[in-house]
Amino acid sequence: MATISLSEPDAAHAAPPHARAVRLPTQWLGVAPFFLFAIFFLIAPTAYLILGAFQTPEGTFTLGNLAELWQPTIRAAYWISIKVSFASAVIGALVGLAIAVAIVRGGLPRWVRGATMTFSGVASNFAGVPLAFAFLATLGRLGLVTILLRDIFGFNLYATGFNILSFSGLTLTYLYFQIPLMVVIITPAIDGLKKEWGEAAATLGATQWQYWRMVVIPVLWPSFLGTVILLFANAFGAIATAYALTGSSLNIVPILLYAQIRGDVLHNAHLGYAIAFGMIFITGMANVFYIWFRTRSERWLK
Amino acid sequence: MTETYLSIQGVQKSFGSTTVVRDFNLDVGRGEFISFLGPSGCGKTTMLRMVAGFEEPSAGKIFVGGKDVTNLKPNQRKVGMVFQAYALFPNLTVAQNIAFGLRVAGTPKAESAQRVQEMLKLISLPHLGDRYPYQLSGGQQQRVALARALAPKPRLLLLDEPLSALDAKVRVSLREEIRSIQKELGITTIFVTHDQEEALSISDRIVVMNNGRADQAGTPFEIYNRPATRFVANFVGTLNVLEARILDAEAGSVDVAGQTLALHRDLAPKRNGDTISLALRPEAVSLGRTGERTGALDATIADVHFLGSVIRVRTKVGDSTVSLDTFNDPTMPPPVSGAPAELAFAPRDLMVLAD
Amino acid sequence: MKSGKFWAWLTFGLGAAYFIIPLLATLEFAMRMRRGTYSFDAFAVVFGDPRFQQTFGYSVMAAIFTILLGVLIVVPTAYWIRLRMPHIRPIVEFVTLLPLVIPAIVIVFGYIRMYGSNSPLPFLASARGTDALLVIGYAILALPYMYRAVDTGLRTIDVRTLTEAAQILGAGWATIITRLILPNVLIAVLSGAFLTFAIVIGEFTMASLLNRPAFGPYLQNIGANRAYEPAALAVITFAVTWGCMSVIQMLARFAPKSANRPD
Structure with missing residues (x-):
């Protein structure tokens, strides 16, 4: 620090203005590869689709593509996607939180925490096609749990209307990577809850519930909400699991978009852009909400 | 209370x-x-x-x-x-x-x-x-x-x-x-x-x-x-500890590194020949007898640390170390390491430590 | 106290059941191939399938190139940000988090439209070009994880002091990055690398839409046409993921513990 901060202002004062102008881009050269990479392969392709969503095939501006999203098939696809993502995010977050609290604060042996964290690291990355296979082998018509329930308890799972190729089946499957992801992210936040806060609250006469309501929940809330939104986006964009599980029988948005990309099933390329735009819009709005909430209510955060 | x-x-x-x-x-x-x-x-x-x-x-x-x-x-x-x-x-x-x-x-x-x-x-x-x-x-x-x-x-x-x-x-x-x-x-x-x-x-x-x-x-x-x-x-505080052997428990006379000290107190239930630990705070010791400080031990000055207003002196009595602080007196030469010294203290300031 | 412990065990137990039963069920299902007895026939069939070997090999290569590309992009950037441009860190962090918000299918859709054979950058005109685009797409998907891993690694060493010490000794930038920074964040980079590997190896969406012969589309294809092999493949994939995560855990043990933070 010392040598740089000592030499830099001197150079700035001594050198004529144009020398300074030369300095600036060399600084930026260091990060140029990163920004070029991001612009070419992340931002531009996304922007291309977003612009396309507002254009007719002839290139004039239109809101027609967005309006067409309102047709029943597409609307239904968005709705089921939102439902599955929301349910798996919220349930995953709550269950993940419960598990994290249990392993951090539950007084369980040390190895339980270590094992849970390692396993969560694995399971949160065990998504996609193989996960679908695993759940078909578990809860499919010939799955182990389905058969055991039938043979031992005489309980026919599929007679209850359950279907692994449905909203509830997909949600249950998504939880397999959502819960561990929550555990991985929220455990450090729970570690950050100081034991003394609970003791201070107790000496001040607070019950366990009052302590949770007035301190723990407000303190954890930003991380919790942030993770829920991450989980939501995680599920909303996921396609491999659902596609391998249900083929195209469950019409969630990514599968619809997938079919559109492969074969222009909607007979309108720009409607495909609009669907993509809709997906970014929804995950983007979730994040905007989160940022708004955080800046508004968390003045105590540094 | x-x-x-x-x-x-x-x-x-x-x-x-x-x-x-x-x-x-x-x-x-x-x-x-x-x-x-x-x-x-x-x-x-x-x-x-x-x-x-x-x-x-x-x-x-x-x-x-x-x-x-x-x-x-x-x-x-x-x-x-x-x-x-x-x-x-x-x-x-x-x-x-x-x-x-x-x-x-x-x-x-x-x-x-x-x-x-x-x-x-x-x-x-x-x-x-x-x-x-x-x-x-x-x-x-x-x-x-x-x-x-x-x-x-x-x-x-x-x-x-x-x-x-x-x-x-x-x-x-x-x-x-x-x-x-x-x-x-x-x-x-x-x-x-x-x-x-x-x-x-x-x-x-x-x-x-x-x-x-x-x-x-x-x-x-x-x-x-x-x-x-x-x-x-x-x-609590700094303490000089001296090992002593009891010569006469009733009269309270002990032997410290070959020198005899009178404690003027009954050391019962300890008996003649037992060893005891005596303690002295640095501030209870001075170089040279004054007023009440009538107890004395011969020592050698080991080292001298000049701390400004105070001079900390470490002395050796047999194998034990006794530290003491003296005020810095500009008119007097400071103590010199290696020189002999007489440690003075009031006998009642000598604490007998229980184990 | 006692009841709290009970609830903790119960929560942990239920969670463990939910996560372990599907694994056992998958293994059991995979071993059902020979009628009336358990066998490893499904695994034998899978391992003997030349398409398994080809697609798995393809995905491993893709993963290796993705890791190289990721390291090349992320390490100098993260280092430069820490050293010289901490004020643009929020922008960079925001960009690295975008792939968590923009679904992979949307990104690859954009590629298909932008880099077709008629575009100025016709990646999709040749097979090699498409391979390259796939690797690039994977590097984008792995960006959030790679950046975070490397940035955390850099935080534990005092980048500035190390760099200045090297400069005083006369080292150039190439030397500083390859001889000083990289070895010090090697463990962090490796964690990011294995995570990337786990993400890339079974990836379906991008490979399928770019029509590359990768492991993910192969899995999907087997799933649609076979009974027992998919379960065996799921077990194999889980084992690969587990292997990657165990390596990361082991690496974490060697990572420098002291957080000597410059800021």
């Missing part, structure tokens, strides 16, 4: 097979300021946590105001506690932190707001009510923690190493502030510390703990000048 307010009777605490507090007895008067002093791991914090209700004694009872509180939960005990790491709630403002105890007790808003103002004034931070903890310095945070503990008018104030996380200057000023607030409110207080200077400077009485046991309880003056055990003598 006034009437007993807090009474700890025969308390013991074990975790598995290790006993961390054994047979602890203490009566604390109303409004008294008591320090638990000892090295880390001596059981002082565990004892404090049993008074707070965070740990359950394995045996014994704790009474507050004549009532048995041994089995009460921490949130039913009406104690205020201040922690080493401040432990302010980060999501609440200073005012909300102070009001926390009042809020959970359902105190009306106006009354609670007034009490918060009183408390802010008490800790001299009247304008910081709307700040969040992260915006305060360590010393300010600890004052807020103190106010938070005091706001619900607790029956006891428990301070668990509250100054250890602060830097030296703040530590001294805050300890004086704590003492003056405590006196103003007249609240019975237990203060846990490993810092003997802290304990000596603010306590009414000190309990020196060692290995789960209370070695001695007494005023700072007693603890310092008449330590009951060798541990207390060593832990």
Whole structure:
């Protein structure tokens, strides 16, 4: 620090203005590869689709593509996607939180925490096609749990209307990577809850519930909400699991978009852009909400 | 001492097979300021946590105001506690932190707001009510923690190493502030510390703990000048220890490194030929006899450290080292290492240490 | 206290059941191939399938190139940000988090439209070009994880002091990055690398839409046409993921513990 901060202002004062102008881009050269990479392969392709969503095939501006999203098939696809993502995010977050609290604060042996964290690291990355296979082998018509329930308890799972190729089946499957992801992210936040806060609250006469309501929940809330939104986006964009599980029988948005990309099933390329735009819009709005909430209510955060 | 307010009777605490507090007895008067002093791991914090209700004694009872509180939960005990790491709630403002105890007790808003103002004034931070903890310095945070503990008018104030996380200057000023607030409110207080200077400077009485046991309880003056055990003598202040062999137990004459000393006291039940440990504070020793300092030992000056107004001299008596401080007198040449010296002291300042 | 422990065990137990039963069920299902007895026939069939070997090999290569590309992009950037441009860190962090918000299918859709054979950058005109685009897409998907891993690694060493010490000794930038920074964040980079590997190896969406013969589309294809092999493949994939995560855990043990933070 010392040598740089000592030499830099001197150079700035001594050198004529144009020398300074030369300095600036060399600084930026260091990060140029990163920004070029991001612009070419992340931002531009996304922007291309977003612009396309507002254009007719002839290139004039239109809101027609967005309006067409309102047709029943597409609307239904968005709705089921939102439902599955929301349910798996919220349930995953709550269950993940419960598990994290249990392993951090539950007084369980040390190895339980270590094992849970390692396993969560694995399971949160065990998504996609193989996960679908695993759940078909578990809860499919010939799955182990389905058969055991039938043979031992005489309980026919599929007679209850359950279907692994449905909203509830997909949600249950998504939880397999959502819960561990929550555990991985929220455990450090729970570690950050100081034991003394609970003791201070107790000496001040607070019950366990009052302590949770007035301190723990407000303190954890930003991380919790942030993770829920991450989980939501995680599920909303996921396609491999659902596609391998249900083929195209469950019409969630990514599968619809997938079919559109492969074969222009909607007979309108720009409607495909609009669907993509809709997906970014929804995950983007979730994040905007989160940022708004955080800046508004968390003045105590540094 | 006034009437007993807090009474700890025969308390013991074990975790598995290790006993961390054994047979602890203490009566604390109303409004008294008591320090638990000892090295880390001596059981002082565990004892404090049993008074707070965070740990359950394995045996014994704790009474507050004549009532048995041994089995009460921490949130039913009406104690205020201040922690080493401040432990302010980060999501609440200073005012909300102070009001926390009042809020959970359902105190009306106006009354609670007034009490918060009183408390802010008490800790001299009247304008910081709307700040969040992260915006305060360590010393300010600890004052807020103190106010938070005091706001619900607790029956006891428990301070668990509250100054250890602060830097030296703040530590001294805050300890004086704590003492003056405590006196103003007249609240019975237990203060846990490993810092003997802290304990000596603010306590009414000190309990020196060692290995789960209370070695001695007494005023700072007693603890310092008449330590009951060798541990207390060593832990509190600097101490010179001399090994001595008893020549005549009844007359109190002993042999120290081949020199005979008269202690003018009965050393029973020790017998002739037993060895004992004698202790002397550095400030009780001088070079050359003066006034009451009639006891004397011949020594050799080992080294001399010039500290400005004071000169610290280390001398050798046989194999033992005796340190002493002399004032710097510009008209006199300083002592020289290797020179012989006569150590003088009042015989009654020689402490006989129990083992 | 006692009841709290009970609830903790119960929560942990239920969670463990939910996560372990599907694994056992998958293994059991995979071993059902030979009628009336358990066998490893499904695994034998899978391992003997030349398409398994080809697609798995393809995905391993893709993963290796993705890791190289990721390291090349992320390490100099993260280092430069820490050293010289801490003020643009929020922007960079925001960009690295975008792939968590923009679904992979949207990104690859954009590629298909932007880099077709008629565009100025015709990646999709040749097989090699498409392979390259796939690797680039994977590097984008792995960006959030790679950046975070490397940035955390850099935080534990005092980048500035190390760099200045090297400069005083006369080292150039190439030397500083390859001889000083990289070895010091090697463990962090490796964690990021294995995470990337786990993400890439079974990836379906991008590979399928770019029509590359990768492991993910192969899995999907087997799933649609076979009974027992998919379960065996799921077990194998889980084992690969587990292997990657165990390596990361082991690496974490060697990572420098002291957080000597410059800021």
